[in-house]
Amino acid sequence: MTTVFATDQDDSTSVANDMIEQQKSKQGTSLPTYFYKSDVIYKRELKKLFFNSWIYTGHISQIPNTGDYFLCNMGNDSAIICRHQDNSVHAFLNVCRHRGARVAEEQCGNKKSFVCPYHGWTYDTDGTLKRARDMDMLSDFSCEHYPLKPISLHIFHGMIFINFNADAPDLAKHTAQLESTLGPYRLEHAKVADSETYTVAANWKFVIENYLECYHCATSHRQYAKIHTLREKWENVKQRVADVHKNSPAITGLGTEFCETISKEYTDSEEFGCDIWHDRYGLYEGYLTGSQDGQPLAPLMGDIGGFDGGAGDFQIGPFTFMLNYCDHAVLYRFIPRGQHKTDMDVVWFVNGDAVEGKDYDKEKLTALWHDTTMEDAYIISRNAEGALSDYYEPGPLHPEFEELDMKFLQWYLNSMSA
Template identity: 40%
Template sequence: MSVHPIQQAHTDGDAIDRLVASHRPGHGLVRAFYHDQAIFERDMERVFRRHWHCLAHASVIANPGDFELFKLGDEAVILTRGMDGTVHAMLNVCRHRGAEVCTKEKGNAKMFVCPYHAWAYSNDGSLRAARLMPKDFDRSAHGLKKLHVRVASGLVFISFAETPLDFDPIEQSLRTSCGQYGWGDAKVAYRQSYPLDANWKLAVENYVECYHCGPAHPEYSQTHALEKPAEMIEQLNAAMEQRTCALGIEIGSANHWQNSAAGQEAIHTFRYALYDGVSSGSQDGSPVAPLMGRFTDYDGGVTSIHLGGTTFLVCYPDHGMIYRFIPKTAGTCEMELIWLVRGDAVEGQDYDLEKLTWLWKVTTEEDKKIIEHTARGVRSHYFVPGPIAPMEYNELRYIGWYLEEISRA
C-alpha cells in the first residue's frame, strides 16, 4: 500500500503551503494537519492569535475586583473587573522577569503581586509598585500586556491581535440572536471542561456537522431535527418560525462566514427546529429552566451561532450553551461547556441542575469518545481522507475557511 504523496512532505513553511495547495476539494484534511508541530504553530499564529474568542460569560466576574485565570495554548489570561466596573484582559506575565503574577484560579483582588520580586499591579493591569527600582523608572510603561476585550450580550471576547478584526458586526449579530434570549442578563449555572487527546480541528469538525448525530447521539436525535437532511425539516422549520413571530420575536439569521482578508470576523447564525412537542434541549424535551429574554412561551426552535473558529453558541428559550474549543498542543485540546440560565433563577427552586445539564453532558461524553477514536485513526501513516458527505456542508465550509486562514501571512 502506498502512502498518499502529500503526506510525505516535511512541513516547513513552504511544505505547509504545498499541503494547502494540494488539498483535494470536497475531501477532509490529510494526516499532517492533525499531528504536525509546524502546522499547529501556524494554527496558533494565523487562526488563534488573529480571531476573537469567547472567554466567558461576564457574570463570572460580576463584582468589582473579581478575577479568573484562563489558559489558552501557551498563554494565560487574567480576566478582571476593575474597581470602576470595566472588564480587562491581561497576560499573566510580569513585565520584569516574566513570572506569573496571578497564582490563583479565581477570586477577588485589588492587586496582583508577583511572587518573584514583588512588583505589584492593579487589577486593571497598571503597575503600581516596583520595589528598589531607580527614580527615573517609568511605571506607566510597564503595565501588564493588555488584550483587546469586548463584551457583547453578556459574553466576554478577547483578541490577541495587534489590530483586531472588526467586532462591531459581531456585536450586532449577537444582539439580534442570543440577545433576544436575554443572555446579557443571564448567569452561569454550570461549567465543565473535557480534555481531549485530539487535535483541536478534529473537535471542531465534529461539532459543526450532524451527519454523525443519528448513529452517535441517539439522545440528541430524539428531540433535535438537525440530525435530518435539510430538505426533510423544511416544514418543521417553517412552523418554528411562525411560532417565533407569533411571540413578537424576530431573531436574526445571517451567514457571514468569511476569511479575515478584509478585516472581518466570521460568524454564521442559523435556526433549526426541534421535533413537534419538544420545548427544549433536555432528556425528554420538556422545559428545564425559566424562560429567558423576550420569550413568553416556547417556539420549538434553536438558534445556533458559529463565531471565529473556536466559539459556538446554542440558544434555547429557557437556557443557553457556550462551547469553547481550546487548542493545547498539536495532539491535545479542551472543550469547555457553559450552561446559562436567567440571572434571577435559583438552583433547586427554578431549575434542577441534573436535568438542565443532562443532554449536553451525555452528548459531549459521546463526542469525546468519537473524536478520540478519530484521532487514533488518523495517526495512521496510511490514512487518506474520504469525501465529505452532503450533510457535512458546515464541515466542508469550515475546512475551506481554515485553509484560507493559514494561507494568509
C-alpha cells in the same frame, strides 16, 4: 491506557507550505494525516488562528466585585480578565514587564493588586504598574511605560470575548448584527447554572470538524437525534422549520427577526476572527427544549414569552458556539491544550432569577448535553486514532451535512498560507 501519537520528523516550513497549497486544490475532502501530526503546522495554527481570533473567555457574572478576576490560558500564553475599582473590565497578558514571570497563578480569585512573585513589581487591577522596587535608580524609568500589556476585549450581553492581538478588528460591529436574534435571551442577566471541561485526546481540528456537522448525529447521538431536526436532510424537515418560523412571533412575543438567518462565518466572515452565525431550526413536533424528554427544564429566558418548538444556533468567532433553547442556553468553546489534546468547555445558562432546586434541577438541565459531549469525546478520539494511521486516505465530504466543514477547511487553508 495513554495513546501516544508520533510527530512527523521530516517536517519544515517549506513542507508545510507545500502541503497547504496542494490541499487547496482538493476541496471537498477531509485533511490528510500530515495536518494533524505536524509540529510546524500546530505552532502556525496557534500564531495565525488562535492568537488572532475573538474567543469567549467567561461571563460577566464571574467577576461581580472589584478585584475579581479569572484567567484564560492558551498555548504558552495566559490572559487576566479583571474588574477594576471603577467597575470597568480589563484584559491584559499575565506576563510581568520586568522578567516575564506570571503575576497571577490561581485560575480565578480576587486581588487588590497583582504582585510579581519574583521581584515584587506591583500592578493595579487595570494592569497599570504601581510600584517597581528600587527601579528609580534608572534615570529614565517610569511606571507609566510598563503596564501589563493590554489585549483586545469585547463584552456582548454579558459574554466576555478577548483577542490576544491588541490591534484586532472591532468585534462590536459584528455582534451588533445578532441583537435581534441573541438579544432576547438577555444573557447579560443570565446565571451560569453549570460549566464543565471535557478533555479529548485529539487534535483541535477533529473536534471542530465534528461540531460543524450532524452527519454523525443519527448514529452517535440517539437521544439528541430524537429531538433535533438537524439529523435529517433539509428536504425532509424544511416544512417543520417553516412552521416554527411562522408561528414563533405569536408564541414568543418577538418579531420575525428572532428567526433571521445570518451566515458570515469562516470564508464569509467580514473580518478575520469575527465570525457571526445564526440559524433557528425546528425541534420535532411535541418537543419544546433540549432535555431528555423534550419538556421544559427552567423558566423562560429573557424576553421570550413561550416555547415555539425551535432552537437557535449561534457562532461568535471561529471557536465559540451556542445552542439556545427558550428556557436555557448551552455554550461550547474549543481550545487546544497540545497538538493531540483539546478542551471542550461547556457552559449552561438559565434565567438570572432562576433558583436551583426550585426552578430547575441542575442534573436534568445538563443531562442531554453532558451525555452528548461524552459521546462526542468517544467518537472524536476514535476518529483521531484512525485518521492518524499512515494508511488513512481522506474521503469525500457530504455536500449537505458536511457543508460547514468544507467552508471551515477552506478558511483554514487560506488562513494558514505562508
